[in-house]
Amino acid sequence: xxxxxxxxxxxxxxxxxxxxxxxxxxxxxxxxxxxxxxxxxxxxxxxxxxxxxxxxxxxxxxxxxxxxxxxxxxxxxxxxxxxxxxxxxxxxxxxxxxxxxxxxxxxxxxxxxxxxxxxxxxxxxxxxxxxxxxxxxxxxxxxxxxxxxxxxxxxxxxxxxxxxxxxxxxxxxxxxxxxxxxxxxxxxxxxxxxxxxxxxxxxxxxxxxxxxxxxxxxxxxxxxxxxxxxxxxxxxxxxxxxxxxxxxxxxxxxxxxxxxxxxxxxxxxxxxxxxxxxxxxxxxxxxxxxxxxxxxxxxxxxxxxxxxxxxxxxxxxxxxxxxxxxxxxxxxxxxxxxxxxxxxxxxxxxxxxxxxxxxxxxxxxxxxxxxxxxxxxxxxxxxxxxxxxxxxxxxxxxxxxxxxxxxxxxxxxxxxxxxxxxxxxxxxxxxxxxxxxxxxxxxxxxxxxxxxxxxxxxxxxxxxxxxxxxxxxxxxxxxxxxxxxxxxxxxxxxxxxxxxxxxxxxxxxxxxxxxxxxxxxxxxxxxxxxxxxxxxxxxxxxxxxxxxxxxxxxxxxxxxxxxxxxxxxxxxxxxxxxxxxxxxxxxxxxxxxxxxxxxxxxxxxxxxxxxxxxxx
Numbered sequence: 202x203x204x205x206x207x208x209x210x211x212x213x214x215x216x217x218x219x220x221x222x223x224x225x226x227x228x229x230x231x232x233x234x235x236x237x238x239x240x241x242x243x244x245x246x247x248x249x250x251x252x253x254x255x256x257x258x259x260x261x262x263x264x265x266x267x268x269x270x271x272x273x274x275x276x277x278x279x280x281x282x283x284x285x286x287x288x289x290x291x292x293x294x295x296x297x298x299x300x301x302x303x304x305x306x307x308x309x310x311x312x313x314x315x316x317x318x319x320x321x322x323x324x325x326x327x328x329x330x331x332x333x334x335x336x337x338x339x340x341x342x343x344x345x346x347x348x349x350x351x352x353x354x355x356x357x358x359x360x361x362x363x364x365x366x367x368x369x370x371x372x373x374x375x376x377x378x379x380x381x382x383x384x385x386x387x388x389x390x391x392x393x394x395x396x397x398x399x400x401x402x403x404x405x406x407x408x409x410x411x412x413x414x415x416x417x418x419x420x421x422x423x424x425x426x427x428x429x430x431x432x433x434x435x436x437x438x439x440x441x442x443x444x445x446x447x448x449x450x451x452x453x454x455x456x457x458x459x460x461x462x463x464x465x466x467x468x469x470x471x472x473x474x475x476x477x478x479x480x481x482x483x484x485x486x487x488x489x490x491x492x493x494x495x496x497x498x499x500x501x502x503x504x505x506x507x508x509x510x511x512x513x514x515x516x517x518x519x520x521x522x523x524x525x526x527x528x529x530x531x532x533x534x535x536x537x538x539x540x541x542x543x544x545x546x547x548x549x550x551x552x553x554x555x556x557x558x559x560x561x562x563x564x565x566x567x568x569x570x571x572x573x574x575x576x577x578x579x580x581x582x583x584x585x586x587x588x589x590x591x592x593x594x595x596x597x598x599x600x601x602x603x604x605x606x607x608x609x610x611x612x613x614x615x616x617x618x619x620x621x622x623x624x625x626x627x628x629x630x631x632x633x634x635x636x637x638x639x640x641x642x643x644x645x646x647x648x649x650x651x652x653x654x655x656x657x658x659x660x661x662x663x664x665x666x667x668x669x670x671x672x673x674x675x676x677x678x679x680x681x682x683x684x685x686x687x688x689x690x691x692x693x694x695x696x697x698x699x700x701x702x703x704x705x706x707x708x709x710x711x712x713x714x715x716x717x718x719x720x721x722x723x724x725x726x727x728x729x730x731x732x733x734x735x736x737x738x739x740x741x742x743x744x745x746x747x748x749x750x751x752x753x754x755x756x757x758x759x760x761x762x763x764x765x766x767x768x769x770x771x772x773x774x775x776x777x778x779x780x781x782x783x784x785x786x787x788x789x790x791x792x793x794x795x796x797x798x799x800x801x802x803x804x805x806x807x808x809x810x811x812x813x814x815x816x817x
Contacts, residue, residue, distance in 0.1 A: 231295035234302045236341060249294075256289045267347050277347065278318045282306075310344075320351050324375035365390050379412070393419045397445035430482060434460055461489065466514040500559065501530045517554065533563050537592030566590075573632040595630065610639055614668025641666075652709045681713055685742025694718075715740075724786040760794060774799070 233241045240248050248264070251257050262269035272280045283291070291304050306313055310331050315322040326334075334356065337345040353369040365372070365387070372381040383404055388395045395402075407425065408414060418424040422439040434442075441458035442450050456464040464471070476485040476494075487493040491507035503510070510523045524544050528535045535542075547569060548557045562568045566586035578584050589600045605612045612619075624644065625631050638644055641662035656664040665674040674692075683690075695718060697706040712718060715736035716728075727734035738757060739747055749771055755761045762769075777787050793799070 229295060232297050233294050234296070234300050235298050236302050236339075236343070237294065238298065256287060256294075258288050261288045271347050276319065278313075281319055282317045324377075326375050393417075398447070399445055433482065462508070463512060463514050467516065468514045501527070501532075503527060503530060538594055539592050573630070574634075575632070577633065577635065610636070615670070616668050648706055649708065652707070685744075687742050722786070723789065724780060724784070726786075726788070726790045730790065758789075 229241070229243075229246075232238075247260075249256050249260050251260075262272070268279060271277045272284075274280075291306075292302050293300070293304065294302070306317075332344055335344055335346050335349055337348075339345055352367065354367055357369070359367075359369075372385050374380065374382075404412065407417060422443075426439070428435075428439075437458065437460055442455040444454065456469070462468070473481045476487070477483060478486050485493075490505060491511075492505045495507065497505065510519060510527060513519070521544050525535060525540070548561065550557075552561075565583075567584070570586065572579075572584060574584075576584065578589075582588050589598045589604070591599065602612045602617055621631075624636060624638075625634055627633055642657075645662070647657075647662075653665070665676060667673070667675065693706070695711055696708050719736070721728065727738075734757075739752070772787070774791065775787055775789050777785050779785050791798075
């Protein structure tokens with residue numbers, strides 16, 4: 202009985218102990234390695250096992266997808282050596298957390314025969330450790346081998362900077378980098394291409410022993426070859442006369458690069474010994490100057506250095522820029538439009554050579570230019586163009602006001618500022634400047650109609666107007682003298698403004714009475730009833746407002762201002778009244794003159810009449 206209780210208690214203690222442990226330990230034969238510790242539960246068994254079976258490879262590759270891709274592509278050790286084998290034959294589990302998961306063929310990583318991976322290690326590749334070529338690690342810090350590239354540039358830096366492509370093995374081997382296949386090396390991809398006589402030269406001839414492949418100078422031929430001319434032709438390069446095909450000078454190449462003197466055109470048929478009398482590589486004994494062989498033929502001071510202009514060894518047909526540069530030294534310097542004119546426009550090829558340049562005439566514009574005016578100005582200085590035009594251009598002309606004064610129509614007043622095109626209306630270019638119109642009315646409208654037909658018959662518009670200003674006519678106003686304010690009043694105030702559209706100026710038949718121009722400010726007081734008075738009876742042109750001090754109240758109004766009347770202001774008697782139309786006017790004609798008409802009788806007991814001054 203005691204024994205049974207002891208066993209029961211022991212069982213309970215064991216169950217309680219197991220309850221605190223991981224649930225996987227109830228069914229698992231042992232703990233998984235650290236790499237698989239995250240799937241070490243009863244629920245995760247199916248990730249590696251199937252019911253009634255051991256480890257299933259398909260389940261392993263469902264997690265290790267990168268390995269599955271390698272095997273599917275036929276790459277790596279697994280696709281070659283582990284094909285058909287179970288995963289657990291090399292990767293043993295359930296032996297604890299610290300168990301090494303991989304059982305390497307041969308016992309360890311470094312004992313693996315690398316040719317089993319499909320990429321055997323040879324030469325210098327046998328020396329590095331595995332991690333040197335497989336530097337990638339897993340999240341647990343373990344070395345990873347899958348996905349390692351086999352191209353040289355995946356591990357090695359390209360010293361050629363991709364100049365020769367990415368296939369290093371086309372020239373180099375894995376045993377010694379410097380021991381490359383020289384026959385396989387394409388020198389055309391290098392900075393210095395091998396051509397002609399350089400092709401059969403041994404590598405050591407240029408790269409020395411031991412060889413030096415970089416930093417070999419080759420910018421100039423004398424970096425390798427001695428100059429047999431001892432610097433005579435420097436700074437000319439050797440290639441100006443020689444080629445890599447042969448040291449012998451090519452005649453055509455040498456002539457095209459002849460130092461300091463062109464052998465083209467006129468010099469082309471001349472043999473070398475004709476000038477180089479001391480040897481073809483020695484200067485001529487006559488000297489280098491053109492005049493050493495050729496006489497000076499120019500009259501202009503062009504100097505003795507013919508090469509300045511005839512550098513192409515052509516006597517005729519020189520480029521335009523050469524002729525333009527030399528033209529200031531001739532008798533006819535180029536100016537204005539002539540600077541841009543093509544040489545052939547003046548020096549015609551149809552002309553004989555002796556007349557084309559030296560004997561070319563240029564004493565008058567007509568020697569080259571056609572008279573566009575068809576002789577219209579032939580009488581003026583024999584029709585020479587320069588009296589009106591310059592070499593800078595046909596327009597603007599020099600024919601101004603002074604020159605116009607020599608014609609039948611002198612420009613003065615407003616005509617001076619009038620543009621030529623206003624009168625000379627022919628289309629541009631205006632080559633004909635003849636005008637038949639010379640009278641004012643032939644160009645200007647007559648705003649007066651027939652008002653001044655008599656004056657027009659005598660001398661036209663000039664009878665009253667001048668070219669200085671239309672608005673300042675020469676008018677004799679003596680038939681109606683302008684006095685006072687009339688002297689400063691604008692003509693248009695009386696005669697209308699002809700400068701405004703729809704306003705006709707009238708000069709004849711204009712009223713001369715004040716009433717014809719001025720409004721009656723007195724509302725007909727002096728015109729509607731007798732005696733009729735004129736404006737001039739009271740007013741003058743100097744000042745419209747009447748001065749009470751000088752107004753003749755006796756002679757005009759027939760009412761003397763005496764006594765207190767002389768002191769009374771005008772508006773006391775002549776009051777302002779409102780008319781029926783609403784306007785106001787000052788009453789001057791009162792209609793009464795007796796005292797009683799204005800003043801009340803202080804001696805009467807009767808009340809004053811309405812309207813009397815004393816009435817209330």
